[in-house]
Amino acid sequence: MSIRIHILVGTMTGTAQLVAQELELAWDDGETTVATLLMDKLDASVFDQPGVFLVCTSTYGQGDVPDNAKALYEDLKAKRPDLSRVRYGVFGLGDRTYAETFNFGGKKFDELLTELGAQRIGERVQHDASSGTLPEEVAAQWGEGWLALAK
Secondary structure, three states, X not given: OOEEEEEEEEOOOOHHHHHHHHHHHXXXXXXXXXXXXXXXXXXXXXXXXXXXXXXXEOOEOOOEOOHHHHHHHHHHHHHOOOOOOOEEEEEEEEOOOOHHHOOHHHHHHHHHHHHOOOEEOOOOEEEEHHHOOOXXXXXXXXXXXXXXXXX
């Protein structure tokens, strides 16, 4: 069954983009089409496209979404579109040394999308930079199971 996946990337340092590229390489096989989009120029209308969405985002500052993700996040909050036909996943990146705000970038998107009626596929991933595992390796392992659920 062919499926289209849009990976929406929120990043400050490029790590989330590396994760997205890793998943795109693993998933894009002719049957699965993957489009990786940096959140910089996106607004709520991105969710009008057919397909499944993966929000791949880091956390910045005091538990904020990254700078390049702010416009999309704020647009969703302001317009409050009905996303009941949207299916999505979240791959969050964070560092547990910031315990108070660990992985809040992914958490904020997850909570907002749920509020707007979207259906999450699988569990929200919370990668910990202090864990000694590379996020792209974790993503590659996690990605197989998530893709099966998405289909």
